[in-house]
Amino acid sequence: MMRAWILPMVFVLSGAAVATGLILKGSYGTAVVLLAAFLALAGVNSPLIFPRSIGALEAQRRSAVDGRPVVFWRPGCTYCIRLRLRMGRGSRRLYWVNIWHDPAAAEAVRAANDGNETVPTVFVDGRPHTNPDPAWVREHLPPSA
Structure with a gap:
């Protein structure tokens, strides 16, 4: 069961890390867009769809x-x-x-x-x-x- 959630969690964590780095540099808009993209990838690759x-x-x-x-x-x-x-x-x-x-x-x-x-x-x-x-x-x- 957990194996099905590994890839979506990698996308969520990667997106959070990238967004945090961009926010610290002051790129709020880019951070939001990239975080949304990573969350969409997580959703598409999850068993939920x-x-x-x-x-x-x-x-x-x-x-x-x-x-x-x-x-x-x-x-x-x-x-x-x-x-x-x-x-x-x-x-x-x-x-x-x-x-x-x-x-x-x-x-x-x-x-x-x-x-x-x-x-x-x-x-x-x-x-x-x-x-x-x-x-x-x-x-x-x-x-x-």
């Missing part, structure tokens, strides 16, 4: 019932962030599984990617697709109920 993760087995069970894709992801992954942001509200219709929280999920990703934990790995109809285009994922969402 992703829908609540569920376990791999539960996600696969639910997907078998309703046909929704299962996304295996991890915090700090640039490609996962890109997928999440480009999916917009449609991301709520996917099942998100954090591979750092679920050993079975990490194993499923390694099995699909020649032993590598390459994410995002999206399972559609039980078949893995590594780092697919968000438009492709959107096409494979079942119609809204």
Whole structure:
């Protein structure tokens, strides 16, 4: 759990250090802008922007019932962030599984990617697709109920 927060905390602490240095030099405006940028980076790289993760087995069970894709992801992954942001509200219709929280999920990703934990790995109809285009994922969402 703590591993997911390391990168965001590095951004917050780095931003605070840079802003403090700029404030001591009298550059208040620059300090505020840079601190805001570092906080935005921390927010984007935190687990907070992703829908609540569920376990791999539960996600696969639910997907078998309703046909929704299962996304295996991890915090700090640039490609996962890109997928999440480009999916917009449609991301709520996917099942998100954090591979750092679920050993079975990490194993499923390694099995699909020649032993590598390459994410995002999206399972559609039980078949893995590594780092697919968000438009492709959107096409494979079942119609809204």
